[in-house]
Amino acid sequence: MSAPTTLAAAHAEVKAEIVRTDTKTGLLLAFVGAVLAGSWTVAKDVPLTAPAYVAGAFGLALLVVAAGLLLRSVRPNLRGGHGFPLWATLTADQITATLTTDQAAAVANLSRIAMAKYTGLRRAIDLTLAGGALLILAALLALGGAV
Template sequence: MSAAVRDLSAAHAEVKAEITRTDSKASLLLAFIGAVLAGVWSAGKDLPLTAYTLAPGLAGIATLLGAASLLLSSVRPNLSGRHGFPLWATLTPEQIRDAVATDIATDIAGLSRIAVTKFTALQRAIDLTRIGGTLLVAATVITLGGAA
């Protein structure tokens, strides 16, 4: 195996690993958001809520739902057939060998674009989760502080 082929194979594996890491992080963050929303519902359903607590509380919930939506869109499978196994499912074994042998650099570029899109969505979802959490903490402080 030549050094160039080895380097391409290593780059290909690295990009695929980064996509897997991002999907794992997104899954964990989705689980966290679900737990926070369940906790908010459990705690908030029995409390007397006023407009002072509802405003930041509902804004926090809406922000967390937006973060969850963004995460779901980032891990949604792409079955358009342009890349990866959907395309391979339409090829013969010989065509797959030819495509892999000649298009690994193209595959790395395509996977890298997918990874960057996923990274960006994950960053935005984390930012929204922080904002939503801050709003929920504000609603909790208002409720427990007696200002409501």
């Protein structure tokens, strides 16, 4: 993406990145939930060896932590001094004055929000990958123990 040439373009770009991140977060949260539900459904009906049980438990724990990170990254910040919570406390004249004088500050604040969301999403992806690898290991251990 090319560098924005105006504050309005920068503002729009950062808002679009936040929307993209929230969309990715929602999709990953649905995926993690499906993997958790599917793993639990399969694991409760299959006899597991001790190593498979340990690997699976750690895998599920990592997925639960990943889900927590994802939920935290989309959790609304109602006490922040920017965005919707700020607008809800101002009059129409104050909103106009704030927008005309503080657009650069709004871009900076939104950029910090976007980076926090990206960081949470990245950590959740890493945990999801690690949890999935442990679940695969648990499945292989269970299959090896059943043979």
